[in-house]
Amino acid sequence: MPDIDVNKLGDYGIIKDLDADHLPPNAWTDGENVRFRHGHVARIPGEQVVYDGASVAPYWVLPIQTASTLQLLYGGLTAAASFDGTSHTTRTRSVGGAYSASADLLWNGGVFNGIPIINNGSDVPQFWATIGSGTLADLTNWPSTHRAQILVPFGSFMVALNLTISSVEYPHRVLWSHSADPGTIPSSWDITDATKDAGERDVTDVNSGIIVGAKELAGQLFIYKGQAVWSMRYIGGQEIFGFRQVFNSFGAINNHCIVEVPRTTGRGRSTGRPPEHFVATGDDLVIHDGTSVRSIIDKKWQQYLQTALDGDNWNRSFVVTNSKEDEIWFCFPEQGQSSCSRVIIWNYEDDTISTRELPGFSYGIETFIDDEGNIGQAWADDSDSWNTDGTIWNDSVFNANTRGVLMCAPAATDFVQVDATSQFQGNDYSSYVERSGIALIGYDRQGQPQIDYNSIKLVTRVWPKVVSDASVTVKVLAQEGPESPIVYSAGFTFTPGIGQRFVDIDPPLAGRLLGIRFESNSGTSWELHGYKYDIELLGEF
Numbered sequence: 001m002p003d004i005d006v007n008k009l010g011d012y013g014i015i016k017d018l019d020a021d022h023l024p025p026n027a028w029t030d031g032e033n034v035r036f037r038h039g040h041v042a043r044i045p046g047e048q049v050v051y052d053g054a055s056v057a058p059y060w061v062l063p064i065q066t067a068s069t070l071q072l073l074y075g076g077l078t079a080a081a082s083f084d085g086t087s088h089t090t091r092t093r094s095v096g097g098a099y100s101a102s103a104d105l106l107w108n109g110g111v112f113n114g115i116p117i118i119n120n121g122s123d124v125p126q127f128w129a130t131i132g133s134g135t136l137a138d139l140t141n142w143p144s145t146h147r148a149q150i151l152v153p154f155g156s157f158m159v160a161l162n163l164t165i166s167s168v169e170y171p172h173r174v175l176w177s178h179s180a181d182p183g184t185i186p187s188s189w190d191i192t193d194a195t196k197d198a199g200e201r202d203v204t205d206v207n208s209g210i211i212v213g214a215k216e217l218a219g220q221l222f223i224y225k226g227q228a229v230w231s232m233r234y235i236g237g238q239e240i241f242g243f244r245q246v247f248n249s250f251g252a253i254n255n256h257c258i259v260e261v262p263r264t265t266g267r268g269r270s271t272g273r274p275p276e277h278f279v280a281t282g283d284d285l286v287i288h289d290g291t292s293v294r295s296i297i298d299k300k301w302q303q304y305l306q307t308a309l310d311g312d313n314w315n316r317s318f319v320v321t322n323s324k325e326d327e328i329w330f331c332f333p334e335q336g337q338s339s340c341s342r343v344i345i346w347n348y349e350d351d352t353i354s355t356r357e358l359p360g361f362s363y364g365i366e367t368f369i370d371d372e373g374n375i376g377q378a379w380a381d382d383s384d385s386w387n388t389d390g391t392i393w394n395d396s397v398f399n400a401n402t403r404g405v406l407m408c409a410p411a412a413t414d415f416v417q418v419d420a421t422s423q424f425q426g427n428d429y430s431s432y433v434e435r436s437g438i439a440l441i442g443y444d445r446q447g448q449p450q451i452d453y454n455s456i457k458l459v460t461r462v463w464p465k466v467v468s469d470a471s472v473t474v475k476v477l478a479q480e481g482p483e484s485p486i487v488y489s490a491g492f493t494f495t496p497g498i499g500q501r502f503v504d505i506d507p508p509l510a511g512r513l514l515g516i517r518f519e520s521n522s523g524t525s526w527e528l529h530g531y532k533y534d535i536e537l538l539g540e541f
Contacts, residue, residue, distance in 0.1 A: 007530035010036035013352025017298025020437025033431035036352040041528040043431040047418040055081035055088040057410040060107040063367040075107040093136045112153040119151035152214050154221045162211040171210035175200045203230050213255035218275040224252035250281045256318035266324045278328050320364035361407040369404035422523045432519030454540045458510040461534040463502045468526035471495040477515025
């Protein structure tokens with residue numbers, strides 16, 4: 001009776017491109033609410049509501065780090081507010097009335113020369129002159145007849161893209177300000193003033209769609225259209241900036257679907273990667289360094305993405321980095337959903353894919369936030385003892401915090417910290433990982449898998465290598481052939497904490513191709529390090 005050992009279960013993640021019977025034994029064909037890390041499969045942590053009492057329903061948020069504090073500036077559809085770790089304060093402009101943001105475009109912008117400047121595409125851009133006090137105000141020196149879909153800091157310049165001027169749309173237009181001294185906002189956007197550096201340019205490949213986003217990488221501003229990418233680079237002289245098209249085979253969904261790939265792991269090691277952008281294109285997830293581009297999902301994942309994205313609200317998708325776990329999350333609305341309900345997770349250290357549920361979020365950021373939901377907590381405010389405190393020592397001014405992911409939940413007027421706690425906002429959730437199409441019957445002396453597609457195999461016992469304080473359910477799968485339906489056994493409970501070593505499959509399950517599924521519906525974490533199963537070869541029938 002052969003016993004088949006399968007280990008290194010985090011090496012490949014979930015693969016949908018190849019037929020299941022052609023995959024390595026330690027690859028997976030399906031899963032939900034799991035991640036792959038350090039060679040293992042792990043149940044992904046849940047989420048918790050934090051920062052109760054938001055002044056407005058938060059659709060977008062910008063973290064602002066000063067020498068002594070961390071502020072969260074957040075925007076709703078008609079108002080804006082801030083949170084300082086203790087209280088929420090409305091920051092809507094005192095002159096100019098309510099805002100006219102939309103759930104599709106959201107806000108954008110950033111911190112320029114230490115000054116927050118934000119924009120929603122409908123109103124004059126806003127700036128916060130004194131962080132921590134006062135209100136936002138219309139951006140000084142901004143041309144009153146102009147509106148911009150996108151506004152980004154770029155060196156000593158602010159850059160506005162996809163413009164409307166005097167109610168006339170210029171969706172391919174790029175406008176840059178005069179250069180600003182440190183600590184100041186631009187003094188002019190006047191392109192007719194020869195004494196200023198302000199200027200404009202149209203990126204005119206109109207067949208590639210309109211400008212939808214822009215983000216800096218390695219000293220260049222990459223401008224994203226629906227089906228092309230341009231670079232904008234400072235060259236000085238009369239032209240100030242040079243432009244060139246770098247890709248015409250892909251673009252971005254929107255400005256919030258572009259993020260820089262971290263170049264260090266969550267444990268502080270260099271990844272050895274060049275500066276790269278991760279981009280959600282609408283039918284693919286890609287990375288590029290400005291010269292070459294690579295898809296990080298396979299064809300079946302691409303097909304899944306194309307069919308899963310909601311046809312009306314796909315442009316509400318966004319991406320967020322979870323650098324503590326070496327991950328980038330692509331968050332999107334599934335069919336029938338108006339806000340993001342699903343995540344495809346890419347681990348950039350191991351190059352694996354997994355998925356997670358995501359109930360009703362509009363935007364996410366990575367910021368300094370500890371496991372109890374505190375932001376910007378100073379050393380003196382950390383009450384945990386030296387022996388039990390697991391947070392980072394001397395981490396800038398936020399030396400009692402690690403980095404975490406914060407999501408905006410506007411329907412509930414909440415902020416939610418994800419990848420924290422063992423429940424989804426107080427409720428247990430299901431997690432599972434599954435592999436079908438296994439024809440493995442053993443290994444040769446060199447450790448290479450021995451595959452037998454013809455003989456019928458009878459599974460009698462499974463030996464899970466699980467680390468958990470609670471039970472997991474084990475199911476065995478069987479098929480007569482690659483195109484045959486999958487038959488599942490009953491679920492068998494495995495509880496490692498009581499010394500249980502195996503589960504007997506009674507009655508045994510037989511098939512030419514086998515499979516296995518590990519799942520849990522409890523609020524307890526678990527890790528799967530490997531498994532072994534006992535089979536009997538029944539011959540060919």
